[in-house]
Amino acid sequence: MSTREQANKAGFETRAIHAGYEPDPTTGAVIPPIFATSTYKQDGVGGLRGGYEYSRSANPTRTALEGNLAALEEGERAFAFASGLAAEDTLIRTVCAPGDHVVIPDDAYGGTFRLFDKVALRWGVEHSSAPVSDVDAVRAAIRPGTTRFVWLETPTNPLLNIGDIEALAAAAHDAGALLVVDNTFASPYLQQPLTLGADVVVHSTTKYCGGHSDVVGGALVVRDLELAEKVAFHQNSMGAVAGPFDAWLVLRGLKTLGVRMDRHCDNAERVVDFLSAHPSVGQVIYPGLETHPGHQTAARQMRRFGGIVSFRVNGGEAQALQVCERADVFTLGESLGGVESLIEHPARMTHASVAGTDLEVPADLIRLSVGIETADDLLADLERALGG
Numbered sequence: 029m030s031t032r033e034q035a036n037k038a039g040f041e042t043r044a045i046h047a048g049y050e051p052d053p054t055t056g057a058v059i060p061p062i063f064a065t066s067t068y069k070q071d072g073v074g075g076l077r078g079g080y081e082y083s084r085s086a087n088p089t090r091t092a093l094e095g096n097l098a099a100l101e102e103g104e105r106a107f108a109f110a111s112g113l114a115a116e117d118t119l120i121r122t123v124c125a126p127g128d129h130v131v132i133p134d135d136a137y138g139g140t141f142r143l144f145d146k147v148a149l150r151w152g153v154e155h156s157s158a159p160v161s162d163v164d165a166v167r168a169a170i171r172p173g174t175t176r177f178v179w180l181e182t183p184t185n186p187l188l189n190i191g192d193i194e195a196l197a198a199a200a201h202d203a204g205a206l207l208v209v210d211n212t213f214a215s216p217y218l219q220q221p222l223t224l225g226a227d228v229v230v231h232s233t234t235k236y237c238g239g240h241s242d243v244v245g246g247a248l249v250v251r252d253l254e255l256a257e258k259v260a261f262h263q264n265s266m267g268a269v270a271g272p273f274d275a276w277l278v279l280r281g282l283k284t285l286g287v288r289m290d291r292h293c294d295n296a297e298r299v300v301d302f303l304s305a306h307p308s309v310g311q312v313i314y315p316g317l318e319t320h321p322g323h324q325t326a327a328r329q330m331r332r333f334g335g336i337v338s339f340r341v342n343g344g345e346a347q348a349l350q351v352c353e354r355a356d357v358f359t360l361g362e363s364l365g366g367v368e369s370l371i372e373h374p375a376r377m378t379h380a381s382v383a384g385t386d387l388e389v390p391a392d393l394i395r396l397s398v399g400i401e402t403a404d405d406l407l408a409d410l411e412r413a414l415g416g
């Protein structure tokens with residue numbers, strides 16, 4: 029049995045802490061060193077020690093991270109990139125050629141939409157969008173013979189819509205396409221798409237995987253060895269790899285992913301209860317709410333419901349902007365998934381690039397990335413910001 033198979037048999041937290049790295053044989057270092065080296069001494073021409081020749085192709089710190097991520101997502105192999113979008117771009121060019129087509133969520137992450145709409149399209153890769161919660165609409169958007177993949181986010185950003193991973197994998201596979209799941213919002217602790225039939229998992233490791241808002245990174249995790257070899261070729265050929273310092277930070281973050289996610293979820297549940305009872309709040313959007321249309325599906329495929337909460341205020345855009353600016357413990361900023369709570373106005377900030385398109389988000393919407401601070405302090409801050 030390989031180390032990976034052994035690691036996959038262990039529980040999630042054990043894998044998070046141990047998979048991908050054995051203590052260094054020469055020093056016993058328990059944590060992988062940051063291998064700040066571009067090249068490696070060869071023992072005679074082509075005599076590589078451990079397969080390393082040049083750090084774009086492979087670097088031991090990155091290898092440790094990639095092994096860890098593969099174990100956490102239960103994939104065949106993982107690949108670490110300089111950002112989530114670098115991972116996405118590499119995947120698009122691995123799988124698609126001019127004339128091909130993809131189906132994307134109608135409320136995709138703004139940067140993902142921009143990559144498809146402003147970059148991939150210029151290179152001849154077309155896209156259609158469909159709501160992730162509607163399997164029939166996704167099936168209808170697929171163009172048999174030219175659709176290479178169905179791109180799924182679940183929960184979506186910022187509206188937290190839920191797609192049924194098993195049903196969408198079947199829809200994609202019936203048409204000879206792959207199912208790609210951006211698992212950034214759930215993280216591998218809450219949801220493992222490859223075990224539900226997905227072919228590729230995408231991460232912005234910038235978010236929950238890194239978890240401390242101190243690194244930008246991305247990853248692809250692949251279920252099938254043949255596709256993994258193509259991704260490996262493109263990772264090296266395109267070169268958008270994670271550097272060793274960044275790989276080390278993400279690996280350190282992953283060790284505490286389970287305990288962090290549980291606290292993110294605990295605090296998000298407190299915030300949801302608080303907002304649901306607040307007179308200035310119109311609608312609270314959280315897949316853990318039984319009234320959420322995707323609740324049943326989320327309960328089936330997720331361990332818990334995550335740390336992101338969106339809500340609409342009764343006072344329109346002006347009040348939404350005011351709440352964002354008045355909050356204090358919730359820091360006004362883009363991104364998500366760090367230990368600190370963040371608040372943002374998607375229409376003006378993260379989703380400004382989809383204004384005026386079908387993907388536009390409501391102007392009275394606020395998105396919270398609920399951190400792991402003391403919950404009472406978060407509720408007091410929201411009370412103040414809402415003008416209570």
Ligand SMILES: *Cc1c(COP(=O)(O)O)cnc(C)c1O
Binds near residue numbers: 213
């Ligand atoms: C942030 C994010 C991305 C892009 O990742 P970067 O690391 O910023 O390039 C992709 N998908 C989702 C869901 C994200 O939140």
